[in-house]
Amino acid sequence: MSTAILVLVEQLRGQVADITFEMLGAARKMAASAQRPVHAVALGRDAAGLATRLGAADSVLVVDDPVLDQPTAEAAVAVLQQIMEQKQAGLLLLGGTNVSFGLGTRLAARTQLPFVNFCKGARTDGDALVLTSQLFGGKILSDVKLAQGRGIASIYPGAFPADAGRSDKTPAVEKLALAVPAPKVVFQQYIEPEAGDVDITKQSVLVAVGRGIQSADNVQLAEELAQTLGGAVCASRPVIDQGWLPLSRQVGKSGMTVKPRVYLAFGISGAPEHWDGMQNSECIIAVNTDPKAPIFDGAHYGVVGDAVELIPLLNEKIHAKKG
Amino acid sequence: MNLYVLLKMVPDTVEELNVAGDNRSLDAEYLRFKLNDPDEHALEQALLLKEKHGGTITVVTLDAPEVDDALFTALAKGADRAVKIPADQAALGTIATAKAFAAFFAALPAPLAADALILPGSQAVDDLEGEVAAYLAELLKLPYLGVVCGVTAVDGKVTAVKEFSGGLRGRFEVPMPAVLGIQSAEKPPRYVPVAKVRAAMKAAKIETAAIEPPGPARALDLDHMYKPEPTGRARMLEGAPEEVAARITEVLAEHGVA
Numbered sequence: 001m002s003t004a005i006l007v008l009v010e011q012l013r014g015q016v017a018d019i020t021f022e023m024l025g026a027a028r029k030m031a032a033s034a035q036r037p038v039h040a041v042a043l044g045r046d047a048a049g050l051a052t053r054l055g056a057a058d059s060v061l062v063v064d065d066p067v068l069d070q071p072t073a074e075a076a077v078a079v080l081q082q083i084m085e086q087k088q089a090g091l092l093l094l095g096g097t098n099v100s101f102g103l104g105t106r107l108a109a110r111t112q113l114p115f116v117n118f119c120k121g122a123r124t125d126g127d128a129l130v131l132t133s134q135l136f137g138g139k140i141l142s143d144v145k146l147a148q149g150r151g152i153a154s155i156y157p158g159a160f161p162a163d164a165g166r167s168d169k170t171p172a173v174e175k176l177a178l179a180v181p182a183p184k185v186v187f188q189q190y191i192e193p194e195a196g197d198v199d200i201t202k203q204s205v206l207v208a209v210g211r212g213i214q215s216a217d218n219v220q221l222a223e224e225l226a227q228t229l230g231g232a233v234c235a236s237r238p239v240i241d242q243g244w245l246p247l248s249r250q251v252g253k254s255g256m257t258v259k260p261r262v263y264l265a266f267g268i269s270g271a272p273e274h275w276d277g278m279q280n281s282e283c284i285i286a287v288n289t290d291p292k293a294p295i296f297d298g299a300h301y302g303v304v305g306d307a308v309e310l311i312p313l314l315n316e317k318i319h320a321k322k323g
Numbered sequence: 324m325n326l327y328v329l330l331k332m333v334p335d336t337v338e339e340l341n342v343a344g345d346n347r348s349l350d351a352e353y354l355r356f357k358l359n360d361p362d363e364h365a366l367e368q369a370l371l372l373k374e375k376h377g378g379t380i381t382v383v384t385l386d387a388p389e390v391d392d393a394l395f396t397a398l399a400k401g402a403d404r405a406v407k408i409p410a411d412q413a414a415l416g417t418i419a420t421a422k423a424f425a426a427f428f429a430a431l432p433a434p435l436a437a438d439a440l441i442l443p444g445s446q447a448v449d450d451l452e453g454e455v456a457a458y459l460a461e462l463l464k465l466p467y468l469g470v471v472c473g474v475t476a477v478d479g480k481v482t483a484v485k486e487f488s489g490g491l492r493g494r495f496e497v498p499m500p501a502v503l504g505i506q507s508a509e510k511p512p513r514y515v516p517v518a519k520v521r522a523a524m525k526a527a528k529i530e531t532a533a534i535e536p537p538g539p540a541r542a543l544d545l546d547h548m549y550k551p552e553p554t555g556r557a558r559m560l561e562g563a564p565e566e567v568a569a570r571i572t573e574v575l576a577e578h579g580v581a
């Protein structure tokens with residue numbers, strides 16, 4: 001299995017996302033025993049300028065059509081399909097992010113290659129590549145075999161070390177002139193994040209509530225605790241979707257990435273999309289009624305119990321201590 | 324507008340999940356099912372569009388445990404028709420599921436109109452092979468956008484908002500007919516009283532689509548499924564709630580908080 005591995009460089013508004021380096025590291029690992037070349041694919045008018053940062057790849061393939069400056073998946077799909085054919089690439093790695101969402105499925109439909117989602121581990125097994133995916137909110141893993149290491153994989157953010165994908169080498173740059181179709185789904189503009197009343201990324205203590213908090217009234221209890229602690233309340237997606245807190249308080253894949261000194265997680269299961277946004281907190285204390293909740297696998301401290309009961313008790317204790 | 328909402332039942336991940344004897348599926352015995360979260364939002368988005376622009380909402384599903392409840396609930400909320408495709412979802416992966424839906428849309432008496440939107444949920448917790456929405460769009464050769472969190476329609480075109488990260492979103496113009504994978508609706512999904520669902524059960528009917536069930540089950544060579552080994556397990560604080568609260572207070576103090 002010596003077909004090339006392609007890595008799609010992920011950018012949003014000119015910023016190269018960390019997932020790019022995580023994928024390059026993963027690609028190097030997958031390539032190692034099979035001597036496959038690794039090509040980074042960079043799209044858009046600024047793409048060539050990124051090459052110096054992509055030294056972990058053997059070469060950087062650049063398509064600098066202005067249409068590709070926009071976050072339109074359609075154009076990216078068309079270009080990637082052509083590159084896969086031209087380079088006889090057997091494996092394509094994509095970021096498991098909202099930016100690259102849907103690319104893999106559509107390319108799989110067009111190339112008939114197998115697509116593996118939520119990939120967080122990889123090993124070779126003879127000629128095959130075995131990918132491990134995380135399913136059911138992190139409660140189940142599944143191993144999939146790609147014969148001859150051929151397929152398309154969406155790489156779970158944070159699963160592979162980014163450092164393995166950084167290098168000082170200068171890779172060869174190859175410009176490709178490809179047909180870029182005008183997308184039917186037309187990008188119009190970015191909508192900036194709502195400026196919230198508080199910036200949860202700047203708090204040293206966060207009281208986070210999930211679906212287990214059960215009601216808007218109970219969110220108020222958490223609000224009181226946050227005030228006592230001098231921090232702020234944030235939440236998982238279901239709480240935001242219920243309209244109990246504004247979007248500016250959402251932590252996770254679509255929301256904010258936070259790194260407080262203490263993250264108190266009440267009634268949050270620890271789904272990968274939430275974990276994404278808070279895994280680097282210095283100390284994570286999780287309270288959940290389910291002793292098997294995935295959040296206990298990553299938290300520093302855990303309590304099996306009812307958040308609604310514990311929050312006011314904790315608030316009292318801290319008040320009492322303050323005197 | 325002609326609005327089609329696809330509803331999928333998924334295992335409730337709050338329950339304990341076990342791998343079945345075949346090592347390739349979940350043990351069905353203790354599974355509890357619920358409607359995929361994004362589908363609640365897809366239905367809500369459809370209801371909001373219907374309220375504004377009129378039209379009909381058809382909810383479509385494959386056969387799955389407890390799916391009738393979800394269909395009657397959708398009817399009670401304001402969907403006009405509920406259709407079941409006679410194929411067991413448990414046996415099908417994403418690609419086969421998308422093919423089943425493609426067959427359903429191909430068999431409609433008239434082609435999808437210029438005011439038609441297909442609204443699946445953006446994603447589900449078991450999407451090993453990818454998202455049905457994107458695959459279906461490919462099969463039907465329709466425009467597609469995923470992780471959508473808002474849809475408005477003006478003059479035969481829809482504007483859809485897609486989520487990126489960090490609260491950043493993007494606005495896109497989408498020609499109809501199209502497939503939009505809905506992540507969240509503009510408003511929280513509405514609540515419908517049980518009495519109304521009961522009334523729907525009495526008054527409404529679930530139709531069965533007359534299409535051939537799809538072929539091969541799964542495209543991927545799934546080797547096996549297993550439960551993760553707990554990596555760094557949290558230090559569990561035990562005792563009565565009072566004691567636990569006291570221990571947390573100490574931990575907070577150790578970290579210079581409170």
Ligand SMILES: Cc1cc2nc3c(=O)[nH]c(=O)nc-3n(C[C@H](O)[C@H](O)[C@H](O)COP(=O)(O)OP(=O)(O)OC[C@H]3O[C@@H](n4cnc5c(N)ncnc54)[C@H](O)[C@@H]3O)c2cc1C
Nearest residue numbers: 210211212236237252253254255267269273274289290307
């Ligand atoms: C594209 C995409 C993007 C996403 N982006 C995000 C994101 O940015 N942020 C995000 O958070 N999610 C995001 N999600 C959703 C994510 O997949 C999960 O669905 C979500 O994080 C689950 O939230 P939760 O833990 O609050 O709810 P659940 O998973 O339902 O968990 C609730 C938990 O509460 C516990 N519980 C119940 N009652 C109590 C009680 N009384 N006391 C204590 N515990 C209790 C239960 O045991 C359970 O573990 C995204 C999903 C997709 C597909």
Ligand SMILES: Nc1ncnc2c1ncn2[C@@H]1O[C@H](COP(=O)(O)O)[C@@H](O)[C@H]1O
Nearest residue numbers: 329330331385412443444446447454455
């Ligand atoms: N078996 C199914 N029955 C009904 N709808 C489905 C089914 N599978 C997928 N869908 C629809 O496609 C969306 C995405 O599903 P999935 O691709 O499994 O993430 C779901 O939210 C549903 O709207």
